[in-house]
Amino acid sequence: MSNEKIPYKIYLEEHEMPTHYYNLRADMEKKPAPLLNPGTGEPLTLEEMEPIFCKELIKQELDNDTKFVPIPQEIRDFYKMYRPSPLVRAYCLEERLGTPAKIYYKFEGNNTSGSHKLNSAIAQAYYAKEQGLKGVTTETGAGQWGTALSMACSYFQLDCDVYMVKVSYEQKPFRREVMRTYGATITPSPSNTTNIGRKILEEHPNTTGSLGCAISEAVEAATSREGYRYVLGSVLNQVLLHQSIIGLETKAAMDKYGIKPDIIIGSAGGGSNLGGLIAPFMGEKLTGKEDYQIIAVEPASCPSFTRGKFAYDFADTGKICPLAKMYTLGSDYIPAPNHAGGLRYHGMSTTLSELYDQGYMEARSVAQTDVFAAAEEFARVEGILPAPESAHAIKVALDEAKKCIETGEEKTILFGLTGTGYFDLTAYQKYHDGEMEDYVPTDEEIAKSLSSLPQID
């Protein structure tokens, strides 16, 4: 079909949709370093993880060898409700820019959770249901992951307990309300429902909460009751595995029309979207079949790839989770309060960290006012109002497309548009009102937070 005119949107047909997840780790010669038990410094075993996580998900987490993992029919049925997501040819944007570049984006926002997070949420809820659990617990900051998990649990009729950082709970009542619509229980964290929550409230009665604290409460809520487990929406290998559906669909759609991207761009927070989008392309790169320029984009205010250190660190601020070897700014690192654009995790997926360290991808950091300017430029031509997180990738895609105007190169640019910004309008308002500031941490600040890294080799 390669001679046909490429449509504005490529939708795979149902029978063309992926039947297996792709485990990128299987094609990596040097595997990502294992998670370590923070007590012993030894690699975590399935048995050690079982009280916290669902069994099948642990197996996926630890499995560096199985290349293709079948997607259970129940998950595929759910995917059919909102997938395939469209691969969009940005004709209108190209014309407005006057670029010879060909721009494509994979749009993951056409579902009520508003982002790609649902791809992994439904898989995790499925395995929890299969294990016969009553429910799952999790934490949420801005609320994207909590919403996705609520939807997934509602579908499988599982309890869903979400610990939502108190300041978000109060400032984002609409996110909370979406989760309630799907029957989830939302608790502002810290709360009186857990020991750790009560302890924190006693010590800091006026705290507005933190993601680290919410994680601690969610883990306690899972492990202190029969029939519950804790689930997480990014960073983990299992999440990247589920998110490979993004890249697999993208590649299938591109192959159908004989398109080969020169540059692949994704926003990077914990790595769930980037890891998913690039998976099959990176697989070809690792095995020497094809070459692609792959760019991770992160906020200048939380630059783990571009200014962090590749080392073992705590996965959470509360230092109760396993140690992961990753690009990190130190688990004490907290982006400046004026940072509105998401992607605020101090570390990065161990898989992506390993690939970055081996030179298979590059990274760029961008200022948030530039990100919102790119978001607006994109929205006005392509219609979609992007999530600030997604707009990091847009910014670099626009940069690259504009470079092509100068060089005359007809590069094919692919980027991941992970979601919509309908619940991020406070940030847009700040931007419109000229009240948004950029923030770049000093070398001293980063050195300080890195000084707390655990001593492991």
Added chain:
Amino acid sequence: MSNEKIPYKIYLEEHEMPTHYYNLRADMEKKPAPLLNPGTGEPLTLEEMEPIFCKELIKQELDNDTKFVPIPQEIRDFYKMYRPSPLVRAYCLEERLGTPAKIYYKFEGNNTSGSHKLNSAIAQAYYAKEQGLKGVTTETGAGQWGTALSMACSYFQLDCDVYMVKVSYEQKPFRREVMRTYGATITPSPSNTTNIGRKILEEHPNTTGSLGCAISEAVEAATSREGYRYVLGSVLNQVLLHQSIIGLETKAAMDKYGIKPDIIIGSAGGGSNLGGLIAPFMGEKLTGKEDYQIIAVEPASCPSFTRGKFAYDFADTGKICPLAKMYTLGSDYIPAPNHAGGLRYHGMSTTLSELYDQGYMEARSVAQTDVFAAAEEFARVEGILPAPESAHAIKVALDEAKKCIETGEEKTILFGLTGTGYFDLTAYQKYHDGEMEDYVPTDEEIAKSLSSLPQID
């Protein structure tokens, strides 16, 4: 293809998308009654309307004869960015209900405006651009239409002045912010920018505004400047014409798989969505080719079809717009303040009113707590969080599907899912908190507002 398994979602391919709008009026033996000049009581002419409306749109408004109107390429290109919208087979819902019915819905919410309104907004913006105008003005209440028009104007680089009812402007800052992202100017109404606005503010300094007042300001803002016209998102024939894209896509998708709906259900406010969804089906019914049961669903608190009168009435509360013959509750009618579910227009499309009067469709009114219960039931299974407006149709679709459980009939039910509820979460919150009340106007209340109908025959 009729023997194939029907997919979860049917997307037309680009080459299958409609190239013409369908003008239902051309197939009506008895045409809808013309709009009248409120001063003379005579049918409005193109010349009289030209200072207010775009010329080509007036032609479409007055043309009862041209059956197929070509969709200009520029509009078709824009449609390609967010259309075709999916026709979804609600397999998950059917299974959860245990109904033998086959349920389909046409989902119009996959665009940033969040609803079908964009279909007409882009057409109206195009004709304004073609006429060489600088910009357009409009009013918006909840903000769905204003958002759609902002997106459309941004695409064609037209000015977009939106008069937003002050109470919405203050209570829905996010809607406002989306419009600002698309470069629109949003003015809370009443405002100091128009004579009528200043007059109202002088008389009622503390008013929170009304749609009638916002219309008056928008019309003044259009007519008092060179190069501007006023546009409207519902009720008008031209809007139904543009919205026929919904029904045409639906019918093409159904025909492709040999599906014939027994029942077609749409929410009805001013009629833009219902008129668009049913257009080609109604055309077949009018010409005796097929028969369909067609149901309009309206809120019990604003029951123009089910409890209104078919008569000439003012199209706006301010009584400055043309008179239209329609089912109406009287232009003074205002739904109770606790009414959260949209669809609050006192009248109804003249075309749909005529068809209803002739017995081609039926109507039902539903209580808003039932509507939100249906919305939640739907969201938990099908994923999508519906707009309250859309949930009116869901309510009746669920009723009909549940009837089939009793009768064993395998009816094919089609309904229009016009949009998403991401900006309606205050209403959902009220519902979750048990603070939502139903309201049904008394016969006396309706009789009172109907007593102000103009005397025309």
